[in-house]
Amino acid sequence: MRVARLAAREWGVLSLGELRACGLSANAIALRVRNGRLHPLHRRVYAVGHANVPLEGRFLAAVKACGEGALLSHYAAATLFGLVRWDGRRIEVTVPGTAARRHAHVRVHRTLCLAPQDQHLHRGVPVTAPARTLLDLAPQLPPRALRRTVREALALRVVSVPELVAVLGRLAPCPGSGRLAGIVAGAPAPTRSMLEDVVVDLLVRGGLEHPDVDVALVIGGRRVVPDFRWPAERLVVEADGAAWHDNRLAREDDAARQALLEAHGERVVRVTWEQAVARPAETLARIRSAGAPLSPPSPYGGRK
Numbered sequence: 001m002r003v004a005r006l007a008a009r010e011w012g013v014l015s016l017g018e019l020r021a022c023g024l025s026a027n028a029i030a031l032r033v034r035n036g037r038l039h040p041l042h043r044r045v046y047a048v049g050h051a052n053v054p055l056e057g058r059f060l061a062a063v064k065a066c067g068e069g070a071l072l073s074h075y076a077a078a079t080l081f082g083l084v085r086w087d088g089r090r091i092e093v094t095v096p097g098t099a100a101r102r103h104a105h106v107r108v109h110r111t112l113c114l115a116p117q118d119q120h121l122h123r124g125v126p127v128t129a130p131a132r133t134l135l136d137l138a139p140q141l142p143p144r145a146l147r148r149t150v151r152e153a154l155a156l157r158v159v160s161v162p163e164l165v166a167v168l169g170r171l172a173p174c175p176g177s178g179r180l181a182g183i184v185a186g187a188p189a190p191t192r193s194m195l196e197d198v199v200v201d202l203l204v205r206g207g208l209e210h211p212d213v214d215v216a217l218v219i220g221g222r223r224v225v226p227d228f229r230w231p232a233e234r235l236v237v238e239a240d241g242a243a244w245h246d247n248r249l250a251r252e253d254d255a256a257r258q259a260l261l262e263a264h265g266e267r268v269v270r271v272t273w274e275q276a277v278a279r280p281a282e283t284l285a286r287i288r289s290a291g292a293p294l295s296p297p298s299p300y301g302g303r304k
Helices: 002-009 016-021 026-034 055-065 074-080 130-137 143-155 161-171 177-185 192-205 248-263 273-278 280-289
Strands: 013-015 038-042 045-048 091-096 106-111 119-122 125-128 217-219 222-224 228-230 235-240 267-272
Touching: 002 013, 002 045, 013 016, 013 055, 016 026, 016 045, 026 038, 038 055, 045 055, 055 074, 055 091, 055 125, 074 091, 074 125, 074 130, 125 130, 130 143, 130 161, 130 177, 143 177, 161 177, 161 192, 177 273, 192 228, 192 235, 192 273, 192 280, 217 248, 222 248, 235 248, 248 267, 267 273, 267 280, 273 280
Parallel strands: 091 106, 235 267
Antiparallel strands: 013 045, 038 045, 119 125, 217 222, 228 235
């Protein structure tokens, strides 16, 4: 009875450890295999009652076969989230660390970079979070298929643009990151607050001192609010969001603000959404060369 109740919550598949936790001995498990009440799916993983488990059960069985910390990933994870149609390929699972875990019917990926925000539980299956799934999938799919999958994820609200930007910021450069960044950069124009968040994260992640954010200046009797500014260096970074800067009046206002700042002795560097997301290294180099200060060293090593 305990086995049946647990199996009902686990898509009909249980590991050897779970069977033993239900009170079954090695002999009892072997007997159930012989009489058809347990069906081996992988080494130490069994289907309970019958071998015809649903796709979610097959996914969960592959994860359980790979041990603690394993996550469904890549194409199988995208299938679980409803982003692609399952095509019968080998199920892919990502495991933390470098331990060798080989399984005949599972493609195992090993990683040293598996942060808590990369781990998710969906439909009862441990799986890489949607943003991490798309990054992992980026080198495997053709460009048009990847673009379609990312758009589907955004349309279904499985993932958000900030989550995609965050995973790129943490893990890029890596295989496929440039392609995913290009798709994100071409997504619909973000809100101004989103763009500013991405730019300030880029600055701080790049080892620069945290700038003043939206601190007003009064120049020639006019109040001007730079997006980001380092006062000592008299350096301003302006975040150019397409939603605010793709019309004539907005461009004229930007030009007037920049002329006023430069006449006051400020240097102005403009950063677009595409530059911040798809060309972060180049953008950081441009801001550094303009004189942006590095963050002070931390007393514990590295930088603050």
